[in-house]
Amino acid sequence: MSVTHHLKILPPYFKAVEDGRKNFEIRKNDRGFREGDSLCLHEWEDDVxxxxxxxxxxxxxxxxxxxxxxxxxxxxxxxxxxxxxxxx
Incomplete structure (x- = not known):
C-alpha cells in the first residue's frame, strides 16, 4: 500500500521540481519512504x-x-x- 507524504520545500527547489529540472529529494528517512509512495511538496517561504x-x-x-x-x-x-x- 502506497502512502502520500506531505513535505515542506523551499521556493528555489519547488520551482526546479515544478519545471521538471529536479527529479530527486534528499530527505531524512524518518517516514520509511518506499518506491511507489507519493510526495506532496508544499512550497514554504518565510515560515509560511x-x-x-x-x-x-x-x-x-x-x-x-x-x-x-x-x-x-x-x-x-x-x-x-x-x-x-x-x-x-
Missing part, C-alpha cells in the same frame, strides 16, 4: 506555506553516500491527467 504544491511519485530510494539516516529519493512528476483520473 505559499499555497502552492506539486505532487511526485517516488521511483527509487537509496542511502548510498548519504549521512546516516538520510536517503535520496528518485521522483517523477505526477501528470495532471493521472491525478484527475484517480480523483474520479
Amino acid at each position: 506555506f505559499t499555497g502552492r504544491s506539486v505532487d511526485v511519485v517516488i521511483t527509487y530510494v537509496t542511502d548510498y553516500m548519504q549521512k546516516p539516516g538520510y536517503v535520496v529519493l528518485g521522483t517523477e512528476r505526477k501528470e495532471l491527467d493521472e491525478m484527475t483520473e484517480k480523483s474520479q
